[in-house]
Amino acid sequence: MQINKLQVEAIKCGSVIDHIPSQIGFKLLSLFRFTETEKRITIGLNLPSQKLGKKDIIKIENTFLSADQINQLAIYSPCATVNYIDQYNLVGKIFPTLPKKIDRILICPNSNCISHNNCITSSFLFIKKLDNNMNLKCQYCEKEFSKNIVLS
């Protein structure tokens, strides 16, 4: 496997999140709390991309994202791919699929929702609407919000 096909500087071992829409990379870093680790992280912003025109890339050394984390990526960047690297070799390529529910990373827009205090973590379910749009339903206050309202 040719490492230069990944369009990122080689890492020895870890995960590369590729094809993130530009402007989203930074958001992902904080949302997924990647910045809270001690691991070495490199990010590339506004890199040229055939698919997207411009894209962001995140590389996290010595970390393999869990299936859950990968699927949660799909909410923000549906066409992202996650590459697993070991000994400079590509050993896995994963396309995220939208999860049924999303825990922890989102904040409920309802200011009176109990999920804002008590040190608990938020939990949302995806609800498919008649017009094929996706809503997010807070598991605590049971309010439904359009995806854009929760993500903004």
Next chain:
Amino acid sequence: MRNSLYKKNIISINDLQRNELELVLKKSAILKKQPAPNLLKNKIIASCFFEASTRTRLSFETAVYRLGASIIGFSDGNNISLGKKGETLADTISVISSYVDAIIIRHPQEGSARLAAEFSNNIPVFNAGDGSNQHPTQTLLDLFTIQETQNRLNDLNIAMVGDLKYGRTVHSLTQALAKYKKNKFFFISPDALKMPNYINDTLLENGISWIRCQNIEEIISEIDILYMTRVQKERLDSTEYANAKSKFILHSKMLKNARSNLKILHPLPRIDEIDHDVDYTPYAWYFKQAANGIYARQAILSLVLIENHF
């Protein structure tokens, strides 16, 4: 009949299957006919009211006493040491759950009952109102009253009047009745307080028709249930409120074309949305509805706490 409600948390009407709703209604009817004072003898139940709600609390506590259980708790979260000492809801519930067999909780924040259930160490939690979200026993008593007066929960024409935007009782009742076939809804509210889209979508997804109407009189001859709610002044600007007042207040003269089986319901307290002259008509059913709250609450408490009933 298998009692699938045994040990279940009663947080949201949406968590209950149709057969579970029917189990509660059946049990409510039995308890109304034959009180069973010893069903919950030796059980201790906590009544935790983090905000005052006298009617709901007294109704729950009456239901508990009628079943022979004991009650501990508090009636206003502001006056208890728990609140003052800044303990989290999770910790409070975790401690109380080690004292009792069930917890009834009323709390001003949405989702609080769901959170309580996560920290109650498998002690069942009954939601007695979480902010503007759910109040499932209110919905159960509404369903019981509708079933009792109409002999069915399907093929009904139901008008809901007043604050349909913030009114959690109308939301839950609509969601519950959407589990039944061929019901039709008439929504009457000021523009600013109309039924939220997600409720309308749920109806459409279940193939249930609904229609927005201007006033009560235009549909009075078509409906079986007229569910009135209060429009709070502070929800509307003054002109809108003045308009709303004339359209959404029920007077007995508006009932002259009513069906003989029409029943008027209201979650109470009413302020001025039902004129007192309506009380003397055969359609007024809100006080009987409130009385049914005891039986519905007795039913759900006993089904959750005792496995074998029938």
